[in-house]
Amino acid sequence: MEKACVTPNLVTPNKPVIFDANVCNGCNRCVEVCMSDVFMPNPEKGKPPIILYPDECFYGGCCVKECPLHDKGAIRLNWPLMQRVRWKRKETGEHFRVGMLNPPPPNTRPPA
Amino acid sequence: MSQGKNVGIGMPLKWPYPIRYREExxxxxxxxxxGGGLAGCFAAISAARKGLKVVLVDKSCTIHSGAAGTGIDHWMGCPANPASKITPEQYTLSPTETFRGGYSNVIATYIMARDSYDVLxxxxxxxxxVRxxxxxxxxxxFRDEKTKxxxxxxxxxxxxxxxxxxxMKPALYRECKRLGVNIYERTMVTSLLTEGGKQGARVVGATAVNTRTGEFYIFKAKASVLCMCTPERLWIFSTEWTGLVGRDGPPTNAGDGHAMAWRAGAEFTMMERSDHEEWGGSTGIGSMMFSSGSSFATWYPCSIVDANGKEIPWVDTEGKPIPTISQRTHPAPGQDFFSLVLGGGEGGTSSVPHLIPDLAERIKKGEFALPLYADLPGMPQHERRAIFGLMVGQEGHTWAVYRNLTHAGFDPDKDLLQVYELAPAPPGWRRLRYGGLAHDWDLKTNLDGLYAAGQQIFDGCGASHACSTGRWAGNKAAEYAMRADKPVLSREQVDSEKARVYLPIERSDGIEWKELESGIAKVMQDYCGDTKTEELMNIGLKSFSEIKQAEASTLCARNPHELMRTLEVLDILTCCEIIIHASLARKASNRWLSFERLDYPEDxxxxxxxxVTLKLEDNEVKVDELSLDYYGSLKESYEAHKK
Structure with a gap:
């Protein structure tokens, strides 16, 4: 028989960032620079921090910016579903959305 | 890819930092x-340059703390730069721009206009x-070829x-460190200490609590500079929208500085001014600030098209159509200059070219089809790159917008980004933007030893304002410190604050900060919303008084982080009370202050x-007034106080 589990309701959305545990080395730089102090260091050394207060994240992205391994994907900002905006290709009329399956290739041009 | 589980959910965790409640x-x-934002860093830097011992206390992490901690795109109010064609005096006193019928902080605006280029x-x-x-x-x-x-x-x-x-913040942080400023991070200031513990007396220090360990701090100083932010979490609160308020400011902006200054007896003004959130879309329920298509601020002057590619027309101040993109960035015939009016007020006329004001009606009539899109591909190449590559890439929390959108495949050369900013926010959703401390030409408050800058002073807004006033206030505080007597603390005052601060961790059966914050927001929407009356606002005050005695007296916190949030909400409550007192005191509507009294409708x-000014005297609210032109003569006063 399958088991069901129960906890009190969670705050949602609750994954403001996504860590790649294979890349993140647990340096906790993101813990140190988060304005709202939403993370705590993982009790297990070398593991990604724990997102303790996800609802206090304001998506400023300091954690990503300051992460020494962000270009390798150690941490990425994960907009909640309601923030995933749409766009349309002017020439073709194709529609896209942040978070869609099979997205177009990334635009690699850096900011000015 | 391993995503790292949200271990915290449903599983009690051991607090990762040592607990040191009450240790001093x-x-x-x-x-x-x-406060360690832009104003605070600059105040610390200018005081440290005079060779003084400077301590900076920051609730957050100084490298990225404050309203502009993640970035800023515009350096407004910079008429002293070599390419400018207008003077600081023109900028400060322009009737259609910054002056706003006289309801502007002329002293601070002029200090910014004179100094901001040097600060840059x-x-x-x-x-x-910068170039x-x-x-x-x-x-x-838009480029000056000589200066780049x-x-x-x-x-x-x-x-x-x-x-x-x-x-900006990383540079300021490094400079503070280089100059030997002693920075206390993750340390929430809870009160100002005054001579003899008396309200209205000289400020001689502050108390604080560490937001990770709960340790108690007593700071003693000859002079203090208060540099915290306008509270943002007053009328609107939700934990399920982004960042507690979903607004552009970080959730740390809880009005701690306002609340502690109030309790110490400092004088406030402009607290009756709040503005209805014009765009529901920018409050975090639709999309984050500037993460979607727009023609405003960071996205200025982007073309907007409808679902069929038909362009939404632009008009100038007079409502005259301006068909070319170039007209959006040049003054209309007869107009001396224009800038984004920060705080134009609901009745203030915008002198910035904008989309047709009757767009919503014309959509209903079928002239334009929804949804609308920002037409970056249709903009000239330099404009497109400046809007999306530079401004979106640099503005507060849009650094992440640039990264996330491009990573998802968005290409400004080819793609139309949808506009979500159409629906106005619900009734009663307002925002305090400009209320703060009254001050003189030294940016000194009515309390000896207390100076203020940035959003802490009334009508404070923008990065260049924060940096320029921070530098000024830091200098003045340093001058005061050099001639001031030794500060003497009142142990009784420290003890009483210490007892207040730790109450929430001593309780175990009561409400938590989020419930109180939501309740406060509801009172503000219901009794100090878009239209105000004596009766409504008195009920609002009565509600707050009841809430303080009942629910707020049961507040619980389980660790130092929750203690910080709990103390913040108590500060939010204090800020709301100041706002209602100020709104009761002004018995007249005022469009410049976006202030509508149903019972006193004359504008x-x-x-x-x-x-209208107000402060606490013997814990009673004392209302007073100040003439709009109390700043006196601009150039003479500036020169006299610059020294």
């Missing part, structure tokens, strides 16, 4: 800076990029500089053309 550390300084050069020396050194925008209409500075809005008069502001009658 005493720190002495010549100049104590409270200082930031450049500290390592922040187009790679010549990426060579030949652009880039400008926004009014390309003719060039008084607002486009900057690479994500580097800005002559007998009410003044600042």
């Amino acid at each position: 550390t005493e720190v002495s300084a010549d100049v104590l800076v409270l 050069l200082e930031l450049e020396k500290m390592g922040m990029k 187009d050194t790679e010549d990426e925008f060579k030949g652009a209409d 500075l880039l400008f926004a809005y009014d390309y003719e008069n060039k008084h607002c500089v486009r900057i690479w502001g994500t580097g 800005d009658p002559p007998q009410w053309r003044k600042w």
